[in-house]
Amino acid sequence: QVQLVESGGGLVQAGGSLRLSCVASGRTLSRYAMGWFRQAPGKEREFVVAISWSGGSTYYADSVKGRFTISRDNAKNTVYLQMNSLKPEDTAVYYCAAEFGGDGSMKSDEYDYWGQGTQVTVSS
Numbered sequence: 001q002v003q004l005v006e007s008g009g010g011l012v013q014a015g016g017s018l019r020l021s022c023v024a025s026g027r028t029l030s031r032y033a034m035g036w037f038r039q040a041p042g043k044e045r046e047f048v049v050a051i052s053w054s055g056g057s058t059y060y061a062d063s064v065k066g067r068f069t070i071s072r073d074n075a076k077n078t079v080y081l082q083m084n085s086l087k088p089e090d091t092a093v094y095y096c097a098a099e100f101g102g103d104g105s106m107k108s109d110e111y112d113y114w115g116q117g118t119q120v121t122v123s124s
Contacts, residue, residue: 002026002098002113009094009118012086016122020081022096022115029053033102034072034079035111038092038120048094049081050104059104064090086122093117 008020022034035050049070050059058070069082079096097111105111 002029002032004096004098004113004115006094006096006115006118008081009120011121011123014086014088014122014124016086017082017084018086018120020083020094020096020118020120022079022081024077024079024098028074029072029077029079029098030074032098032100032112033104034070035097035099035104035106035108036070036079036081036094037097037108038090038094039117040089040092043092045095045108047106047108050099050106051079052103053101057103059106061106083120086120088122088124091120091122093119 003025036048039045051070067085072079095117096115098113099111
């Protein structure tokens with residue numbers, strides 16, 4: 001079992017930045033691809049970004065390319081999401097997820113473990 005805990009969410013003005021963290025416990029993340037998804041009120045959960053187990057490959061949703069950056073520190077069992085130039089439409093609960101042995105998927109059903117989420121609110 002892998003337990004994932006997100007942190008770093010909050011309220012920020014449009015144009016601002018936040019850095020989300022996802023810390024894993026229970027097992028090392030070194031064999032897991034990691035993804036970030038988000039869900040806005042009244043909308044389905046959507047893919048944001050993913051990173052392969054090695055960190056060598058990353059995949060971004062078009063809506064966040066050039067603004068968001070995913071990274072990982074396997075020694076710390078932690079994945080980060082740096083979010084810059086935030087927009088009101090980025091407002092959502094952000095979830096991290098772990099996919100065993102994967103390369104980083106955009107499909108939520110391919111992930112094995114999920115965190116509880118952290119709220120990000122961007123005011124205009």
